[in-house]
Amino acid sequence: MRGGTVVDAGGSRRADVGLSQGDVVAVQAGLDAGPGVTVLDAGGCVVAPGLVDLHAHLRQPGMEEAETVESGARAAALGGYTAVVAMPNTDPPIDGAAVVREVLGLGAKSACDVRVAGAITVGRKGEQLAPLAEMAALGVRLFTDDGHGVQDGRLMRRAMEYGSALGVVLAQHCEDASLASGGHMHEGEWSSLLGIGGVPAEAEELMLARDVALCRLTGCPVHFLHLSTAGSAALVAAAKGQGLPVTAEVTPHHLTLTDAAVASYDPVYKVNPPLRAQADVDALRRGLSDGTIDAVATDHAPHPQEAKEAPFDEAPPGMLGLETALAVLLTDLDLPVERLLALMSWQPARIAGVSGAHGGPIVPGRPANLCVIDPAASWVVEPGRLASRSRNTPFAGRRLTGRVRHTVLFGEPVVVDGQAQR
């Protein structure tokens, strides 16, 4: 990789990067490529550790018309990701060893290192603990019933107590089902005008506050998925202030869009948790800068076109994210690239337990999981040209600045000049 600026947790420097046998073998200016060596042009680009997504719905098994592990992994690679955590709300759900093995097997030959999150409860029904140890033994590190929060406080307490002995992280989709019931967007000024049932911010904050208390009680590390409100950010900041082992993620759409977008009644803007108010967006952005928020995660949630052509209150929630996340944040946020990479690469890598292979420093001897970002490249999001099998991006038609030029997975170029190789 020639001509780029290498950026990792250690800082940035101009250097070429030599790769061989899946590893980084040299990092220095003016590397001499010998005969027969493939040269990837990184001129004007940032050479970074591959991005790590803590939160992607790859829809397989069971919803292959929306996405497959293969298509989702390709979308991830095009977005600069070298590792993604596949969410367990598949059909059947990932709530035991068999489905864990199936999804890991599907990911093995894909364009990305596909890891798996397991369900906390059997069938994600919130009634009975899933076999956490059995799944942990297969390398599952994150557990969540994502799509639902675990409503029963006693069950969540037991999951944390049990999990605390397994070295795993429990990840919560914070949503009090009774408060959220009948809601399809953020409850507030816009839901009132539009006549759509709202989900109050408190539906998220109540469960988050409960789980902070349970974290204190059990000592089990807890990761909060897709924070969407200013109040949630404040609760996480307070928990961190007390030294509790909590982490939190936020999505690109909750950092850049508000509930005002729903005024179009286009279900592409329906997502769970819902797009919130500007004050929430502002607070989440501050949380990125002040360390409250540890990671940006996509919550990539593909849905077939026809599902999103339903009335707003009948359409399923969810938005694509893998192919646009980095570019949206480079375009809309004023964060230094080092900070952005911390949030999208090495910090999520630690939470996902994949730091050994992903997000690490770019030094000789480390696995070569890298992405090359052209920060000046300008492009327009065209849903029909995305690698995802679905089209439900809220950024359709947006001109973005910044694009992934190459992605390298264990030394193999899986994206070259913006084209997927697998």
Added chain:
Amino acid sequence: MARGGQGTQAGEGAAAGSLRHLLSVADLGADGIAEMLRVTDSFVEVSERAIPRVPALRGKTVVSLFFEDSTRTRLSFETAAKRLSADTMTFSASTSSVKKGESLRDTVETITAMGIDAIVVRHGSAGVPWQVARWTDAAVINAGDGWHEHPTQALLDCYTIGQARAGAASDVEKVFAGLRVAIVGDVAHSRVARSNVLAFAALGAEVTLVAPPTLLPPSLAGWPVTVSHDLDAVLPGAEVVYLLRIQRERASEALLPSLREYTAGYGLTRDRSRLLRPDALVMHPGPMNRGVEIAAEVADLPCSVVTRQVANGVAVRMAVLFLLLSHPAQLEPGVAVDG
């Protein structure tokens, strides 16, 4: 009050004659509402003729696309279309391919392919008329979308108030300036309330919403209204008392302890009706729950204009169809009515 679901019209309050769709009252603005009511006046006259029919929309086809049962609204629109000599078709979701799993978009595109001029859409979900308008080149008229809007109801209510208070709707701005209107009941779940707040306020009325907090929208930021939880205090000053229908299931959703308690606090009971001004108008969009939001005797008092609302509905919908579908050159109502 900012407007929800906009974006189909070029700018706010377009002259009614240049409208492509009627999705929200906000599409009209004060001038558009006034124009609509002036045209309604001509069609009220048509409705009183021995043969209440004019050829204004001959050759045009109007489809009513009703995903939610509403015989009254559908018949009102279809009568209006027929009196304008338009052809009408009815697409009822309960008897159609929707039951077989056809998507909303497929339904709209299929109907559009038949070569139609207007779609009158009623749906239980907010926003559907905006979606329909994206998938068809026909004119789209919102006949009620979820809790969101019901613009022709607001127009017929404005017309009825103008008629009752001035004799003719041509003085509508004068009638509404400073008019004190109380809208009482389940505002949160009412498309009628949202459209009427927009319409009454645009025309200069002072609107007070009267309801328990559980039946008000979560946020009233930007709404041009005041709020009261005390009907007895509001009634003596109200020139129009607009009662909303209470759905019986609200009591089972923890929004109300019971319908009985609602009636005690917010129903227009016989006792409470003594607080009405002598010149007050009592209105209701129908169908009424007699004994819940309105006592049977009160509904039948001379101050109740509920049946006039229904009668005016046809003429208002004739005006809407006419202004959306006739050629701009025909816009002078006199010309079209006679032609």
